[in-house]
Amino acid sequence: MYHYSECGLPNVYLKNGFKVEQIDGEEYTSIDAMNDLHQTIAQAITDSPLGLRSVEFKFLRIELNLSQKMLGHRFGVSEQTIARYEKGQSDIPRTTDAALRSLYMEKLEKNSSVSYFLDLLSDAEAQQAAQKILLEEIENHWGIAV
Numbered sequence: 001m002y003h004y005s006e007c008g009l010p011n012v013y014l015k016n017g018f019k020v021e022q023i024d025g026e027e028y029t030s031i032d033a034m035n036d037l038h039q040t041i042a043q044a045i046t047d048s049p050l051g052l053r054s055v056e057f058k059f060l061r062i063e064l065n066l067s068q069k070m071l072g073h074r075f076g077v078s079e080q081t082i083a084r085y086e087k088g089q090s091d092i093p094r095t096t097d098a099a100l101r102s103l104y105m106e107k108l109e110k111n112s113s114v115s116y117f118l119d120l121l122s123d124a125e126a127q128q129a130a131q132k133i134l135l136e137e138i139e140n141h142w143g144i145a146v
Contacts, residue, residue, distance in 0.1 A: 002029065004037075008062075009055050012041060038063055039108070046101045054088035057097075060104050061086070075099060 002014040017032045031037060042063045045056045052060070061071050061082070068082040075082075075096060084090035136145040 002031075004031070007038065007041060008059055009041070042104055043108070046104050051094070052092050052097045052100065054086050054092070057092055057100060058086040060100050064103060064107060071100075074103075 002018045002020075004012040004014050014031070014037075017037070019030050021028050021030070042060055045052070045060060061068070064071075066074075067079075068086070069079040072079045072082045077096075081090065085092045085096070136143060
């Protein structure tokens with residue numbers, strides 16, 4: 001078994017799919033299909049009934065290829081808040097936990113509904129526009145005015 005600590009998680013072990021070689025007295029480990037491995041790790045995290053731990057939160061953010069700043073923007077919190085979640089200095093709210101899991105699942109499904117709404121909510125102009133809903137009636141049917 002290989003303890004795959006390089007992924008940033010303390011509890012990931014590989015039963016196979018890796019090779020350990022000695023080259024010039026140094027030990028090197030190569031792992032097969034890294035993208036698939038990381039996707040499988042992320043899937044195990046998102047499927048867990050337990051709340052996200054700080055290291056799991058960070059793993060999913062990195063797998064989404066989002067900076068702390070960008071994820072904070074999407075969630076409507078500061079970059080420092082995301083950093084505190086990842087360092088274990090602040091509890092991860094259930095809604096944030098669920099939103100991050102949903103974003104990752106959306107990535108796998110290649111569906112954009114969750115990220116669309118998170119982006120919409122994080123956009124300052126959209127927040128201001130949401131204060132005023134302009135409707136119009138056209139042919140006995142109400143709709144959003146353009």
